[in-house]
Amino acid sequence: MVGALGVSQVAFLILAALTVLSALTVVVHRNPVHSAVALVSTLCLLALFFFALDAQLVAILQVIVYAGAIVVLFLFVIMLLNLQAQSRATGGPLLVAAATLGGVALAGLVVSGLGRAAAPPAAGVGAGFGETAALARELFTAYLLPFELTSLLLLVAIVGAVALAKKADG
Amino acid sequence: MAVDVAIAAAKALFIVLLVVQVMGLGVFFERKVSALIQDRIGANRAAIFGFAGLGLVNTLVADPIKFLLKEDVVPASSDRLLHSLAPILSLVPVLVTFAVVPFGDVLEVGGRVVNLQAAELSIGILYVLAMVSLGVYGVVLAGWASNSRWSLLGGIRGSAQMISYEIAMGLALIGIVLTYNTLDLQEMARAQGTLLWGWLPAWGILYQPIGFLIFMTAGIAESKRIPFDLPESESELVSGYFTEYSGPKHLMFMMSDFVEVVLVAALVTTLFFGGWQIPWLYRDGFHFPFGGAVALPSLAVAVLQVTSFALKLVFFTWLQIVIRWTLPRFRYDQLMRLGWQGLLPLALANVVVSALLIVLWSGRSA
Numbered sequence: 172m173v174g175a176l177g178v179s180q181v182a183f184l185i186l187a188a189l190t191v192l193s194a195l196t197v198v199v200h201r202n203p204v205h206s207a208v209a210l211v212s213t214l215c216l217l218a219l220f221f222f223a224l225d226a227q228l229v230a231i232l233q234v235i236v237y238a239g240a241i242v243v244l245f246l247f248v249i250m251l252l253n254l255q256a257q258s259r260a261t262g263g264p265l266l267v268a269a270a271t272l273g274g275v276a277l278a279g280l281v282v283s284g285l286g287r288a289a290a291p292p293a294a295g296v297g298a299g300f301g302e303t304a305a306l307a308r309e310l311f312t313a314y315l316l317p318f319e320l321t322s323l324l325l326l327v328a329i330v331g332a333v334a335l336a337k338k339a340d341g
Numbered sequence: 342m343a344v345d346v347a348i349a350a351a352k353a354l355f356i357v358l359l360v361v362q363v364m365g366l367g368v369f370f371e372r373k374v375s376a377l378i379q380d381r382i383g384a385n386r387a388a389i390f391g392f393a394g395l396g397l398v399n400t401l402v403a404d405p406i407k408f409l410l411k412e413d414v415v416p417a418s419s420d421r422l423l424h425s426l427a428p429i430l431s432l433v434p435v436l437v438t439f440a441v442v443p444f445g446d447v448l449e450v451g452g453r454v455v456n457l458q459a460a461e462l463s464i465g466i467l468y469v470l471a472m473v474s475l476g477v478y479g480v481v482l483a484g485w486a487s488n489s490r491w492s493l494l495g496g497i498r499g500s501a502q503m504i505s506y507e508i509a510m511g512l513a514l515i516g517i518v519l520t521y522n523t524l525d526l527q528e529m530a531r532a533q534g535t536l537l538w539g540w541l542p543a544w545g546i547l548y549q550p551i552g553f554l555i556f557m558t559a560g561i562a563e564s565k566r567i568p569f570d571l572p573e574s575e576s577e578l579v580s581g582y583f584t585e586y587s588g589p590k591h592l593m594f595m596m597s598d599f600v601e602v603v604l605v606a607a608l609v610t611t612l613f614f615g616g617w618q619i620p621w622l623y624r625d626g627f628h629f630p631f632g633g634a635v636a637l638p639s640l641a642v643a644v645l646q647v648t649s650f651a652l653k654l655v656f657f658t659w660l661q662i663v664i665r666w667t668l669p670r671f672r673y674d675q676l677m678r679l680g681w682q683g684l685l686p687l688a689l690a691n692v693v694v695s696a697l698l699i700v701l702w703s704g705r706s707a
Contacts, residue, residue, distance in 0.1 A: 204420070205422075227463065228467070234471040234474070235471045238471075243474070243478070246481050247481070247500055247501070249485075250493065251497065
């Protein structure tokens with residue numbers, strides 16, 4: 172099938188275009204609520220990519236944690252503060268130039284990195300790849316210590332947030 | 342290939358039609374059961390082209406037609422795009438959740454074994470949680486985009502409430518996942534076909550009675566109905582987050598409310614009451630524990646199972662509507678206290694106790 176695109180490639184291209192478009196909307200749109208909605212759509216589209224890569228669990232966790240919880244809290248705060256369309260702070264020509272340079276450099280780095288990357292293994296992934304059981308087994312055997320340390324880190328963050336809130340109270 | 346696509350489409354169509362039918366029955370209960378509870382007659386006099394002979398059925402037909410024909414008023418100061426998007430974001434996540442709800446075991450037709458579940462996802466229960474958490478956006482955006490204070494207050498209340506009760510709901514589901522050792526709803530429904538002591542069907546309610554209470558409570562809170570209808574609370578906020586909606590969009594919000602009721606009924610049925618199971622009915626017919634067996638063809642078994650699932654669905658829809666017309670509305674602080682200080686610790690304790698019991702009794706390990 173040289174020359175002709177398969178169904179999955181066409182689907183990938185459409186999804187990729189939509190993802191880039193909604194990611195751009197997040198950055199470019201002046202209204203914070205619209206940006207947040209575009210962020211949700213970006214995250215859901217990324218979840219579809221994980222699905223296409225057989226990583227069902229990662230896909231669904233992406234939706235639950237990021238789209239379903241974190242951005243809802245963003246929106247909640249935006250609503251409470253009743254933010255309207257913002258005029259973007261551009262911050263002078265020097266900052267714009269530096270940001271453009273940084274962006275171009277990052278893009279170059281990504282492209283050159285992709286060029287050097289090793290070709291993906293020809294054989295497909297094994298059965299059970301991306302399934303919850305396989306992922307959980309790795310997580311709770313080989314990566315147990317990092318996993319527990321991460322949860323400790325989150326606990327510290329929660330305790331810190333509660334301490335800050337208490338201090339503000341009285 | 343074409344046959345597979347046709348089967349998948351047929352299954353998806355079937356579950357959606359089933360849900361819509363049960364939803365219609367839900368509206369029927371809402372009208373007539375509430376009338377019975379309040380000692381009145383209830384809606385009975387809509388006439389379609391002068392014909393009023395069918396009583397309430399006329400009303401059930403006339404209601405959606407009225408909504409569809411009404412003007413769709415969009416407030417001048419609203420955010421037009423998000424105002425239109427909100428009802429869609431409210432209805433779609435609830436409807437697509439039914440994709441993973443099994444409505445029967447298997448059906449053998451023409452040498453094929455069809456799994457009676459629209460989408461076979463090994464992570465089914467997480468998919469349910471993901472879609473439920475996306476449902477918040479409809480409420481939040483409706484509240485914000487309407488640019489009205491009532492809507493905004495309703496939206497803020499709604500999002501805070503839904504986020505709070507999602508946590509208890511998720512923890513109640515962990516108990517169920519621990520019990521069945523799978524995330525697939527069809528596997529869970531099948532596991533409930535085994536017998537305890539040789540005669541008692543091992544339905545989820547026997548293993549997770551507290552999980553059931555937490556899940557049911559959190560589910561009613563997620564569907565934002567009395568006693569948890571503070572996002573709407575018509576006596577103070579007009580109609581809460583969908584105050585500024587009329588016509589078809591208002592219909593979509595009302596529909597998503599009722600579909601949520603059916604969804605809670607479907608999940609309670611599948612997780613705690615055997616799903617499509619009928620006691621002692623297996624793929625080849627009945628095997629009674631007291632002796633005796635009735636052999637049945639695959640089609641008859643499938644029809645019985647789907648009927649059983651539908652009847653359980655209707656029962657739990659009815660139960661939620663009776664609860665809705667029996668209890669008064671909570672105050673907001675009571676709502677938050679119940680969620681965070683009542684259900685959350687209870688659900689956490691339930692997870693710990695369930696895990697301990699499973700390890701000690703069944704000796705299951707990794």
